[in-house]
Amino acid sequence: MRRIRWSAVGAGLAALSLALGLQGTAAAAAGPPPPAPHGRLLAFPLAAIEGLVRPESAPAGADDWSCKPTRTHPRPVVLVHGTWANAHDDWGLMAPYLKQLGYCVFAVNYGGAPGSPLKGTAHVPVSAGQIAAYVDRVLKATGADQVDLVGHSQGGGLTPRWYLRFAGGTDPAHPRRNKVHSLIGLAPSNHGTTASGLGTLTTELGLNQPVSLLLGQAYADQMVGSDVNTALDRGGDTQPGVAYTVITTRLDEVVTPYTHQFLTPGPGATVKNILIQDVCPQDLSEHVSLAYDANAAQLVRDALDPAHARPVDCHLSLPVLGG
Numbered sequence: 001m002r003r004i005r006w007s008a009v010g011a012g013l014a015a016l017s018l019a020l021g022l023q024g025t026a027a028a029a030a031g032p033p034p035p036a037p038h039g040r041l042l043a044f045p046l047a048a049i050e051g052l053v054r055p056e057s058a059p060a061g062a063d064d065w066s067c068k069p070t071r072t073h074p075r076p077v078v079l080v081h082g083t084w085a086n087a088h089d090d091w092g093l094m095a096p097y098l099k100q101l102g103y104c105v106f107a108v109n110y111g112g113a114p115g116s117p118l119k120g121t122a123h124v125p126v127s128a129g130q131i132a133a134y135v136d137r138v139l140k141a142t143g144a145d146q147v148d149l150v151g152h153s154q155g156g157g158l159t160p161r162w163y164l165r166f167a168g169g170t171d172p173a174h175p176r177r178n179k180v181h182s183l184i185g186l187a188p189s190n191h192g193t194t195a196s197g198l199g200t201l202t203t204e205l206g207l208n209q210p211v212s213l214l215l216g217q218a219y220a221d222q223m224v225g226s227d228v229n230t231a232l233d234r235g236g237d238t239q240p241g242v243a244y245t246v247i248t249t250r251l252d253e254v255v256t257p258y259t260h261q262f263l264t265p266g267p268g269a270t271v272k273n274i275l276i277q278d279v280c281p282q283d284l285s286e287h288v289s290l291a292y293d294a295n296a297a298q299l300v301r302d303a304l305d306p307a308h309a310r311p312v313d314c315h316l317s318l319p320v321l322g323g
Helices: 006-022 023-028 043-053 094-100 126-140 160-166 194-204 208-215 217-221 227-234 296-303
Strands: 079-082 106-108 147-152 180-186 243-247 269-273
Touching: 023 094, 079 094, 079 126, 094 106, 094 296, 106 126, 126 147, 126 160, 126 217, 147 160, 147 296, 160 180, 160 227, 180 296, 208 217, 217 227, 243 296
Parallel strands: 079 106, 079 147, 147 180, 180 243, 243 269
Antiparallel strands: none
16 A cells, blocks of 8 residues: 655645635735634644644745735734644634735744644743744844734743743833734733643642653743743733733633733733633633634734724634634
8 A cells, every 4th residue: 555645645734724724815805804714613623633744834824925014914923822832733723814814924833843743842931032033034024113923822921921021022111112013812821820720739749840841841831930920920911012912711721710811011011801701602712722713813803903993703612623
């Protein structure tokens, strides 16, 4: 029997993902805004498979390095994946949707060995430095002055906040020189997690570092009371000149309690904390599926362009799969 080539499998999945994610792009560019990405229950399974097969690849709609921002959308969007994920498997819905809206979209891989599908595992300051280098590359390629960051879990919480505070993302003395205009976090690990009790147990038993030898230093960094959390919280939650949006779900089982995700605005910053069930009561997304939640995607759309915000077209969103 002939062996199946993984490259061929990856190419086929990429084509299917592209067809599902970018269908109607040309029409959208010439007509009304594209509809919300409802009904794409295959988006996560397809992206997860291809993320295993081709962990360094970009999701559909992302990493067009020839893309130039428009007057309507002057800032590129940089997508920042979560822990034990990669750019491809975390952004199979969001990247093509934002591309359809007309944004230059880029998706960073950070915090993991080349070729490994499990990224976002490194020490948060190390990962923040990698995000800083990637943002600089995006700014140089696009000619833009600033980017907007959209992150999931760690990628919407501690790591981009470390980048903003300690790795050059902002200039507190001159906020107009900030490299980042806004940070939009989906289920972000902003103030640490108890991990539904597992984190509390490993913390109380002094096992966070031993566990991190297996799962990566990012595990210990995201526990309540970690050195990373302590360093970030010491200076307040926000940086001057940055607009923050936090989108959470009451059903989050990873970053717990979900209220630890909320931010408090400091001088010169704005914060909008959103519980998805307050917007769409029938939304059943938990931590993983929030990145594949069409209701959440619309909230991201509005946070990126608040002057043209539209009501969210609410639909049922399922655990794990989103919708």
